């Protein structure tokens with residue numbers, strides 16, 4: 001089926017809301033922000049020959065932290081097609097256009113949360129991780145006095161403290177959103193953002209070193225749950241103090257749900273062995289522009305080397321073909337090589353290696369690398385820490 005894809009204008013927004021509501025079951029009355037343009041966010045629509053809106057996709061306008069540097073992204077949300085038009089190539093048309101426009105404005109990579117990974121695999125995204133949450137029995141939280149820390153209730157003004165702590169933790173890691181741009185720049189209606197009822201701040205020597213952002217939920221007792229949207233600690237003491245604060249909820253909320261960031265001080269203090277498998281939501285990644293994806297991020301300073309490969313990317317032709325990757329002194333470069341590479345790398349294998357979640361040989365066993373040379377050479381592309389996300393979009 002042939003459709004025309006173009007950015008939505010204000011008059012299209014009510015129809016776009018209705019289309020998304022049918023797909024995802026949202027409220028009948030749209031929130032104000034759904035009917036207004038959001039700076040940095042690009043909403044695309046697919047229209048049939050009669051001008052009817054039949055599909056939508058949104059480029060969220062987020063950034064991602066990669067090794068201390070911000071990568072511009074074309075992160076994707078709100079992909080929906082009218083039920084009568086599904087399976088006819090509408091999502092393919094929307095996402096191909098979204099990638100081309102993203103590339104045009106300087107985006108390097110793209111992440112998304114799929115309801116159906118098969119659709120996005122066909123278009124070059126691959127699963128690279130899962131948003132991790134742990135549901136813990138509040139009574140199992142350790143609590144002990146932590147000398148040298150002050151714990152206080154936060155005010156809305158402390159959301160700036162939360163932002164600063166988040167940035168300290170996200171900046172040296174890979175994949176985490178910058179929490180700037182798109183919906184992150186919108187003002188919230190009440191004193192707190194949606195779903196937030198309060199903030200707890202930890203200070204040491206007068207400087208904030210930890211913060212807890214929570215939604216109280218309803219009721220009290222064994223079935224009640226405290227939902228923590230941010231558990232941020234930049235010192236071990238702050239991590240222990242925050243876990244102690246969570247323990248203090250034990251008489252009223254039987255469970256506390258916490259986000260997990262691998263390798264941080266807060267999860268270091270949690271009794272994670274007591275968590276039944278918490279909800280984990282898979283997310284996917286792909287390069288939008290491989291040259292920028294390599295050049296614009298930070299790489300581990302101790303890694304040095306070169307590897308040549310031919311990239312197979314049927315959806316973004318500019319990414320495809322032979323490349324040589326060189327890493328040195330914390331920087332990376334991708335250039336067209338003089339020789340024919342002995343490895344063929346599928347764009348989905350590129351995504352997994354780039355996100356640090358596989359190795360060259362493991363990717364070959366998954367059918368994402370072919371060729372006569374040893375695929376272990378591609379481990380160079382996997383040199384950074386594994387990518388993570390703390391935010392759903």
Ligand SMILES: CC(C)(COP(=O)(O)OP(=O)(O)OC[C@H]1O[C@@H](n2cnc3c(N)ncnc32)[C@H](O)[C@@H]1OP(=O)(O)O)[C@@H](O)C(=O)NCCC(=O)NCCS
Pocket residue numbers: 023024078079080081082085086087088089090091092093113114115116118119120122
């Ligand atoms: C998921 C959805 C957006 C797909 O849109 P669509 O227009 O039907 O998808 P397309 O026809 O463009 O298909 C794209 C590719 O995915 C494949 N595909 C489509 N739907 C699929 C499905 N449900 N399962 C597996 N593969 C699927 C197609 O075969 C096609 O591959 P090809 O182009 O290489 O042949 C649509 O079904 C929908 O709106 N669903 C409800 C809302 C939703 O789940 N949105 C996704 C949020 S992440």
